[in-house]
Amino acid sequence: MLSLVTPSLKSSRHRKRTAQEKLYSYNPLRSPRxxxxxxxxxxxxxxxxxxSLVEVHLETNLPYQAISYAWGDANDQRSVLCKGKFINITRNLLDALTVFRHPEAARYLWADAICINQRNEEERSAQVQLMGQIYSKASQVLFWVGME
Structure with a gap:
């Protein structure tokens, strides 16, 4: 018999954030690559x-895994803590990260909703053009189809 064990995601720690709480501020990328x-x-x-977010050149030797997923309901926002500040993401990405998180070791991942500054239209446009290369240079692509 196969059973899937998933963590409880109903914790109040993942509640929706209020506007007055501090959001993460992205630094500009050093170059288009x-x-x-x-x-x-x-x-x-x-x-x-x-x-935390680590800036690297696209040709980095640092192994990372890219996550392929559907954003899900854009109105169902949750937050992750990045250096003490909040980054809002969809519930679907929160679920994926919760399942992909290791209990004892850090993991390098690429997920567009977090790794691209979604509030900067110029950056978002440039980074979307690189997505094919980002996925192809990943050591592995993780596919997330949801909790159900």
């Missing part, structure tokens, strides 16, 4: 997802 990688810090269960 630079990308950000998500360093997902270890943890388990319903604890906050904590991370």
């Amino acid at each position: 630079h990308i950000r990688l998500l360093k997902l810090l270890p943890g388990e269960g319903g604890t906050w997802l904590r991370c």
